[in-house]
Amino acid sequence: MARNKLSETRIRNLPIGIHSDGDGLFLRVRKEGSRQWFFIFRRGDKRKELGLGGHGQGTAPVSLVLAREKAEAIRQRLARGEDLVGSKTFLDVMEDVIAVKEAGFRNEKHKAQWRMTLDTYAEPLHKKQISEITRDDVVETLKPIWSKIPETADRTRMRIAAVIDHAKARGLYVGDNPADWRGGLKELLPARGKLTRGHHAAVGYKDLPAVIARLRAAAGVSARAVEFAALTAGRSGEVRGAVWDEVDLDAALWTVPAERMKAARDHGVPLSERAVDILRGRKQEATGDLVFEGGKEGAPISDTAMVKALRAAGAGDATLHGLRSSFRDWCGDHTEYPREVAEAALAHVIKDKAEAAYRRGTALEKRRAMMSDWAQFLESPQR
Structure with a gap:
């Protein structure tokens, strides 16, 4: 496959969508204007995606030259047969996150809520490899509760996102966070503003x-x-x-x-x-x-x-x-x-x-x- 298809000049005028630079390196352009580099490869029948950073944004912008360097480093590691992604489950990382959160919370109720929502409502994710969780996995996890208990469902989503952010920081997950609301979930679940919200149910x-x-x-x-x-x-x-x-x-x-x-x-x-x-x-x-x-x-x-x-x-x-x-x-x-x-x-x-x-x-x-x-x-x- 041809490489070096993109140029800095061309990147500035790319339409919304995914654009290949060749041999696994891609640039995703979102409708809000952000641009993210990622690398796609396969191991057996598994498709994996590694995020390489944002183009021209944030405190560590990744230029086209740097993205190509990162992509080449990945190709070399793949050629050596290295496993690029860790094998921890969502539950493994979840327990680490809860331990960190509990150490920082002074409110016992908050501690209990974090564990309860993740133990109960994120249970379908527990046995999945953290590196392989997709947006569809998150959607299917949230669907049963999204309209029934909307506030709890949204808190669950945010806590799932926190677990995956933790995994990203440790190099256990790469790519966009599939639990981010603006990362695609807003197109797949009813808007939060349209969900019924109320006071805590009480006995008269x-x-x-x-x-x-x-x-x-x-x-x-x-x-x-x-x-x-x-x-x-x-x-x-x-x-x-x-x-x-x-x-x-x-x-x-x-x-x-x-x-x-x-x-x-x-x-x-x-x-x-x-x-x-x-x-x-x-x-x-x-x-x-x-x-x-x-x-x-x-x-x-x-x-x-x-x-x-x-x-x-x-x-x-x-x-x-x-x-x-x-x-x-x-x-x-x-x-x-x-x-x-x-x-x-x-x-x-x-x-x-x-x-x-x-x-x-x-x-x-x-x-x-x-x-x-x-x-x-x-x-x-x-x-």
Whole structure:
């Protein structure tokens, strides 16, 4: 096959499409104007593509001369029989990425979400060689959830893309990232703006006492963790990561440190009698620092286990975060507690300086009364 078909002058005027320079070297021109070099070769019946960088773009633009040098180096390695692409699976790289992400996250919920989405929704990719994952593989993985749970589906896509970017950085994957939205997925899946998006599904507060009654009748750490989350209006990650040093049973107070809070501020949570009873029960069974221990030693109860317990109690498709919405609706519809007290209980960021000052000054004791009333409501006869 002839080589050196292209020239720098010709490249500037190439139409959208793929253009050969010969013997495996190609230039892809996208409609937005970007140009990417890549090299195509076959091993047996497998077609492989190696990305060589962008032409005239980024911090390391690849000229025609340099692209030809790279292509020739690849040809030489192929001639020697070298394996140019690693053999790790998607799951192998995924575990490495999760380990890196977990080390950097301070929010336990984010850690759980990363693992859950990749474990559950990216499972069709797990056994595939990372180097051989195609855009079609990503599309087929996302199709079952793309319209049903759009926000989770898009997060899954972004996390798949992060795994492949990690592989690219280690030389385990070459070419364009098949999970990039603008890299071709937008032509193959419905536009994100057209997907139905909503708030976290929640149990109506009037129906919540029946759910709580079934939770109380259930055994297991996950049921206690969900009930505690409902009683405290706490976020899932805050509850799952709770440790005994944060709890003062005598003062009936749980202080979540700033590093575990979304707002990066310490958050004091007044505890109702039932919440204290749950903690005393957990204390008797504790084997470590965590209040709600999971199945693995030193690990907290999983977000998935809590969701299963909530659903088993008759909460339908409600989410753990939806428990906070139920609490907020109860505050607004069923009580006379001021808005700022309810917002303080949820640890929402308050931009108004006067309201923020009020929260710091008197909200704790007002919240103690409110959380006691909330606990009594949750124990009220089933409606």
